[in-house]
Amino acid sequence: MKLAELAKELEISTESFIKFIQDFDLELSECIATNFDVKKDFEKFAKENKSFLKKYDADLGQNKSVEDIAKNIQQPKDKVAEILEKDKIKVYDNGFYKSSISSYGIHQKLGGNYQFVYDYFGKKTNLSERDFIGYRDLFFFISKTLDPFLHLAPLTDWGIHKPAGIILYGPPGSGKIFWANKIAEIVDYQFKQIKKYYFGTSFVDGRRANFNDFLVEMMKEDKVLLFMEEFDVIMSERSEEKSVSSCDEETKEIVLHYVSQFEKEDLLMIGSANSLVDIDDEILAPGRFDVTIPIFPPNAHERAEMILHYLKENLSKDAILMKILETNNAHHLPFWKEISSKMKVFSNTMIIDFTQSLKKKIRDIYLKNSSLKITINEKLLESAFREAAAKLTGEYLNQVAQFLQDVSINNYDDFPKRIEALKVELDSYKMVEKPIKTIGFTHNGDQES
Template identity: 70%
Template sequence: MKLAELAKELQISTGSFIKFIQDFDLELAECLTTNFQVKKDFEKFARENISFLKKYEKDLDQNKSIEDIAENINQPKEKVAEIIANEKPQVFDNGLYKSTVSSFGIDNKLGGNYQFVYDYFGKKSTLTKQDFIGYRDLFFYLSRELEPFINKTPLTDWGIHKPVGIILYGPPGSGKIFWANKIAEITGYRFDEVKKYYYGTSFVDGNKTSFNDFLIQKMKEEKSLLFMEDFDTIMNQRTEEKSVSSCDEETKEIILHYIGHFEEENLLMVGSANSVADIDKEILAPGRFDVLIPIFPPNAQERVEMILLHITRHLSEDSLLMKILIKNNANKLPFWKDISSKMNVFSNTMIIDFTQSLKKRLRNMYLKHSSEDIKIDSKLLNSALRDASAKLTEEYLDQVAQFLRDVSVNNYDDFPHRIEKLKKELDHYKLVEIPRPSIGFSHNEEEKIKK
């Protein structure tokens, strides 16, 4: 059963269900599949707790002040204000919070007893079996943008058409290809990557072919998702100060020529860009590539989970590395929190580099001493961290800064919490000038104090 079908049957909005999953920090893998099929445990919970879910939705729909929330959940006003300040929700001019704020969600964060919710989700999915780690906010945002693919109601009831062009933008190494594959899963389209040699004219098996031929062929196929890397370079806006290659300009013109037929031909094009700032405005026009999805570097908690995932991936329970991890309690999330806090603005690939470096160092130590009694201490962790930091260049930090400018313009209201957290992490790398000592001799009084 799809989430939309369950929501319609129980007369509870899908938006309310989605916010509930986020407020109560439920694992997506325990609630929904990628294409929004409801898991058995979640369906059982919803049916047996329909009265609570209706109360949750009613509260969510009400505009309320901090005082209203504090009185409703019997919690101190100061603590409620602190939670809301961290969440950065939307607020009306009169100071009342919009329906993005749930009194129940705040109460849960302040220690309210909602064990009856978690009793339905006792079997935690292991990290290796989860579709992805964290990023629930991004997943649900993406699903809203892809609603016409998930069910036909937006088209039949509202005339809202399926997007034909999507741009995934963010710093290098943050998983844009991963999310393009997720879009293919959600929409049920086949994932095809557009190779660089498809652009312009080339020879394949002795036959002359062009990007125009390639695109026409793909439009004939059933439900195809075309993924294009370097989208911001190919679709760059030409100006008097900046020229673009003739091959890229030709590719752009071909896409603009055919894009009006993409929907009827069941073709979806997804572009990967480091920045959307310099993309030709014609490309971003309504009905073209007008869906912009920001792909953030992982936050601190997501980094913890990613480290554990990649350090334990493909390991059997009796493997040498697993034995070493267990002896250090490094097979559990809390072990990695301290080192994760030092990985400000790290990309996914940097985290993988860290785990690979650490594995190699542990293996070398084992080969040297032939013993599993290896302590994973701060010296070892910091050495692997230095190796992974090789990609943390000035150019990369500039790309993160540009991403923050882009996402603040295009998607701030959708991801205020992530944006502010990422800003703080980037600020960690700003150089602070060290005060210079004064020139000249010390004053006599100062000399007396020293003595």
């Protein structure tokens, strides 16, 4: 059963189910699959607690003030206001909060007893078995964006067309190709990556071919997602100050020529960009690549989950590394909280670098001593941390700063908490040079003040 089918059966909006999963911090893999098939435990919970979910749905649809929320959940107004301020939730001029705010979600954060919810989800999915870690907000945002692919109603009832092109933008190493693959999985399209040599003239089976020929062939195939890296470079705008290669300019013109046919031919093109600022306005025009999705570096909690995931990935239960992790109680999430909090604005790639470095260091110690009595201490962690931080260059930090500027303009209301948290992490790397007091970024994670 799909989530939309369950929502229709219980007469509760799909949006309410999505917000409920986020409000109550439920593990996504225990509720729904990537293709929005509902898991058995979640279906059982929803049907047996229909009356509560109805109340949740009704409350979610109401604009309400701090006083209204406090009265509804019988909590002090100052405590409610504190939660709303912490979550960076916008308030209307008349003092009312948007209808997407749940009184029950706030009550849960204030210690309300909702054990009856968690009783249905007692068995936690192992990190190594999850489709992806964290990013529930981004997953649901992307899924909402893809709704025209999943249901015919947006087109037949509202005239809303499927996007022809989507731009995933974010700092290097944040996982844009992962999310492009995930989008292909959600909409059930073939994932195909556009190789750089496609842009020039090449010979295939003795026949001369170019990017125009390649794109025409792709439109003939059934349901294809084309992924293009360096989209912001290839699709940049030519100006007096900036020249564009003739090959890139030709590629851009070919895409502009065919983009209006993409929807009809069941082709979706996804571009990967570090920034939106240099992309030609013609590319971003309505009906072209007018859908932009920000791909954030992981937050502190997601970093801890990723560390544990990549350390345990592909290990058998009796693996030597697993035994060493267990001896240090490092096979549980709390062990990694402290080091992950130091990895401010680390990309996914940097997290992987850290885990690979740590694995090698632990293995070297094991080979030297032939003993499982290895302590994963601060010295060992800091050594791996420094190696991973080698990619935390001034250039990368400036790319994060540009991303923050882009996302604040284009998607602030969608991700206020993530944006504010990332700003705080980025600001920790700023330095003030006396007496000039210019602001810049330090190198390799070293902080100066």
